[in-house]
Amino acid sequence: xxxxxxxxxxxxxxxxxxxxxxxxxxxxxxxxxxxxxxxxxxxxxxxxxxxxxxxxxxxxxxxxxxxxxxxxxxxxxxxxxxxxxxxxxxxxxxxxxxxxxxxxxxxxxxxxxxxxxxxxxxxxxxxxxxxxxxxxxxxxxxxxxxxxxxxxxxxxxxxxxxxxxxxxxxxxxxxxxxxxxxxxxxxxxxxxxxxxxxxxxxxxxxxxxxxxxxxxxxxxxxxxxxxxxxxxxxxxxxxx
Amino acid sequence: xxxxxxxxxxxxxxxxxxxxxxxxxxxxxxxxxxxxxxxxxxxxxxxxxxxxxxxxxxxxxxxxxxxxxxxxxxxxxxxxxxxxxxxxxxxxxxxxxxxxxxxxxxxxxxxxxxxxxxxxxxxxxxxxxxxxxxxxxxxxxxxxxxxxxxxxxxxxxxxxxxxxxxxxxxxxxxxxxxxxxxxxxxxxxxxxxxxxxxxxxxxxxxxxxxxxxxxxxxxxxxxxxxxxxxxxxxxxxxxxxxxxxxxxxxxxxxxxxxxxxxxxxxxxxxxxxxxxxxxx
Ligand SMILES: Nc1ncnc2c1ncn2[C@@H]1O[C@H](COP(=O)(O)OP(=O)(O)OP(=O)(O)O)[C@@H](O)[C@H]1O
Ligand SMILES: [Mg+2]
Numbered sequence: 001x002x003x004x005x006x007x008x009x010x011x012x013x014x015x016x017x018x019x020x021x022x023x024x025x026x027x028x029x030x031x032x033x034x035x036x037x038x039x040x041x042x043x044x045x046x047x048x049x050x051x052x053x054x055x056x057x058x059x060x061x062x063x064x065x066x067x068x069x070x071x072x073x074x075x076x077x078x079x080x081x082x083x084x085x086x087x088x089x090x091x092x093x094x095x096x097x098x099x100x101x102x103x104x105x106x107x108x109x110x111x112x113x114x115x116x117x118x119x120x121x122x123x124x125x126x127x128x129x130x131x132x133x134x135x136x137x138x139x140x141x142x143x144x145x146x147x148x149x150x151x152x153x154x155x156x157x158x159x160x161x162x163x164x165x166x167x168x169x170x171x172x173x174x175x176x177x178x179x180x181x182x183x184x185x186x187x188x189x190x191x192x193x194x195x196x197x198x199x200x201x202x203x204x205x206x207x208x209x210x211x212x213x214x215x216x217x218x219x220x221x222x223x224x225x226x227x228x229x230x231x232x233x234x235x236x237x238x239x240x
Numbered sequence: 241x242x243x244x245x246x247x248x249x250x251x252x253x254x255x256x257x258x259x260x261x262x263x264x265x266x267x268x269x270x271x272x273x274x275x276x277x278x279x280x281x282x283x284x285x286x287x288x289x290x291x292x293x294x295x296x297x298x299x300x301x302x303x304x305x306x307x308x309x310x311x312x313x314x315x316x317x318x319x320x321x322x323x324x325x326x327x328x329x330x331x332x333x334x335x336x337x338x339x340x341x342x343x344x345x346x347x348x349x350x351x352x353x354x355x356x357x358x359x360x361x362x363x364x365x366x367x368x369x370x371x372x373x374x375x376x377x378x379x380x381x382x383x384x385x386x387x388x389x390x391x392x393x394x395x396x397x398x399x400x401x402x403x404x405x406x407x408x409x410x411x412x413x414x415x416x417x418x419x420x421x422x423x424x425x426x427x428x429x430x431x432x433x434x435x436x437x438x439x440x441x442x443x444x445x446x447x448x449x450x451x452x453x454x455x456x457x458x459x460x461x462x463x464x465x466x467x468x469x470x471x472x473x474x475x476x477x478x479x480x481x482x483x484x485x486x487x488x489x490x491x492x493x494x495x496x497x498x499x500x501x502x503x504x505x506x507x508x509x510x511x512x513x514x515x516x517x518x519x520x
Contacts, residue, residue, distance in 0.1 A: 046409075049408075049409045050411070051405075051408045051409060066411065069409065069410055069411040070410075072409065074405070074406060074409035075406075076403075076405035076409075080403075080405055081402070081403055081405075082278075082402070085278060085401075085402050085459075086278070086453060086456055086457055086458055086459050086461070086462045087398075087402055087457075087458060087459060088457055088458055091458060092402075095395075095398070095399050095402070095403070098395055098396075098399055098410065099410050101395070103392075103393075103396075104392050104393075106394075106395070130457075131457035131458075157409075
């Protein structure tokens with residue numbers, strides 16, 4: 001279980017990205033995080049991971065989150081990765097094993113086996129020797145998902161995993177995530193496309209720097225909450 | 241001419257020293273250079289290689305080994321640059337520009353005080369033919385240290401270079417690896433000072449690495465190729481410089497540039513000669 005108690009984040013430039021967020025995530029579940037640009041979605045993931053300064057408390061399985069980082073696999077918003085970096089698909093996935101491989105040691109046979117299995121799951125076994133710049137956006141996102149798989153983490157945090165991804169890849173990824181949930185994992189996804197919210201997420205966080213709503217998707221995904229999250233401009237009735 | 245060079249190698253101890261030092265410097269610069277260009281720190285590399293100068297001068301004045309002073313100033317400058325960048329609205333290239341030009345100026349003055357202007361010239365532009373046994377051994381020792389560090393921390397350096405966000409999320413100390421690289425860079429800068437001189441170190445760091453980058457699809461291969469290119473251009477540069485009696489450091493740098501230029505046009509990644517880009 002992940003628990004956030006009263007967390008607030010203010011960046012150096014004075015922007016308050018999160019205001020007194022309370023959140024309890026009990027898995028296994030797939031939880032979506034939605035909200036307009038700048039509403040603190042990415043910040044929320046980073047805060048739980050202890051990557052930024054915050055006030056309040058975050059715990060994972062009852063322990064301070066900093067000690068539980070091995071339990072979480074994280075894929076940052078894609079734009080931050082240099083796709084021209086000289087690394088092959090296989091190596092990129094293998095980076096997921098890094099926290100299980102001791103300092104000064106290299107990745108062992110057993111770990112490479114996991115890498116192969118993960119590549120099989122995301123359907124990229126044939127492309128494993130390619131450099132990552134030879135992949136499509138959707139394929140690369142699947143590589144990052146495979147990297148999460150080898151991390152064998154209890155929690156998965158994905159920041160906008162479907163941006164620049166075509167429907168084929170998106171469907172493959174969603175299927176994998178649903179399977180993962182069935183096997184007991186808890187998955188947090190920052191998401192933009194409101195039309196898929198009800199299909200994808202069991203639970204939903206609606207964020208606008210403060211918590212607008214949280215709960216089962218069917219309970220909270222309604223016009224009223226959408227208006228409070230995005231402002232009056234939004235024109236979905238009942239979340240179509 | 242090649243025969244003359246080889247004859248010289250057999251005959252003259254100074255030329256043997258020069259060759260060995262040049263090769264070792266070429267290798268280690270090639271290795272560290274890969275991380276420098278992949279992290280987008282070319283300018284930082286330039287800055288640090290200039291910033292070590294006052295440290296070298298102070299070491300002369302205090303009569304201590306010049307590696308000590310150089311490392312102190314290399315680290316100091318990277319701390320200053322990082323501090324300015326993180327605590328003000330000034331952009332990092334500006335912070336780098338201000339810091340390294342000041343350090344270079346200070347270094348020039350201090351060297352002038354401590355040594356003669358010939359020494360200054362040699363430090364700025366390299367003087368590989370005057371490398372002493374002790375310098376050679378120091379270079380070898382330092383280079384082994386640098387390479388061992390990179391081998392030991394390879395996967396951490398790979399991850400923090402490729403995906404620092406993930407590294408952070410795993411609780412890795414990304415800053416630690418940043419400063420470790422800065423320290424290694426400083427060490428390389430000091431060794432490379434002998435071969436190509438302070439002014440041109442950055443070329444030895446980034447040109448072989450950039451060339452290797454054009455041909456390889458994994459970091460490991462890039463490092464090996466870059467090291468090999470660094471070594472080869474150093475030998476060729478030394479050969480040309482010695483044979484025609486021109487500045488060896490500059491010959492090395494120009495050789496590297498020529499290799500890069502040719503590679504630029506033939507590399508599969510550049511698509512100049514081939515229509516189809518990616519290596520399958
Ligand atoms: N490193 C940072 N330094 C300063 N301000 C930041 C930083 N990162 C984010 N912010 C600010 O904090 C607020 C929340 O940012 P965050 O990235 O969490 O939003 P988001 O909901 O993920 O937006 P998007 O949909 O654009 O990804 C924004 O106003 C942003 O400008
Ligand atoms: Mg975001």
